[in-house]
Amino acid sequence: MGYRGPVACSAAGITYRQLDYWARTKLVEPSLRNASGSGSARLYSFRDVLVLKVVKRLLDTGVSLQQIRAAIEHLRERGVEDLAEITLMSDGASVYECTSTEEVIDLVQGGQGVFGIAVGRVWREVEGSLAELPRERSETPDGDDKASVPAAQGHAVDELSQLRAKRQQAS
Structure with missing residues (x-):
């Protein structure tokens, strides 16, 4: 299950023109169907939409597209579970990944302004945005790949549903 371009745009807060260009x-290609x-x-x-929103946030703070490309390439190498545990920091010139408070403190103590x-x-913002938006199967059993399914119904398990179920089992 996945999300068409207009839905991804809505959840990430970007224009369709940006989505198409990326x-x-x-920069960010759809992983389910190009x-x-x-x-x-x-x-x-879901992961693609999360990365779209991260790219948007980095652009909004003035990070160059070249630096964003490097950061996104690094994020692609990480699993979905890992993404929720990291904080991306930037001084406007470079993007850093921080997985502990010590790394964040080291960057801040460097004397430069960082965000x-x-x-x-x-992740939670995207999850909330997508909860009520329509999703679609990448392919249906009969080969028709155009069946839209509202997020609130349907029996197919998508990436977001799997993550929610895993989180509920852990608690």
């Missing part, structure tokens, strides 16, 4: 330049010609729709996973993006908080 997909064409391979566009394959005129009339085909991209399909984004941070707690990816776990962004």
Whole structure:
């Protein structure tokens, strides 16, 4: 299960033009289904939407697209579980990953102004935004790949549902 472009845009707070440009330049490509010609729709996973929102936050704070590309490449190498545990810090020139308070303190004590993006908080924001928006199967059993399913119904288990179930089992 995934999210079409307009839904991903809404949840990430970006324009469709930004989404299209980022997909064409391979900054953030849809992991479930890429566009394959005129009339085909991209399909984004929960993780893709999370990364879109992180990119938007970095751009809003003035980080260069080149630095964002480097940061996103690093995030791609990490699993979904790891993303919620990190904070991205930037001094405007570079983006740093901090997984402990000691790393954050080291950056702040360097004397430069820094800002941070707690990816776990962004995760919860995206989760809330997507909860009521329609999602879609990447492929249905009969081969038709155009079946939309509102998030509140349907029996298919998507990435977001799996993460919620895992979190509920742990508590």
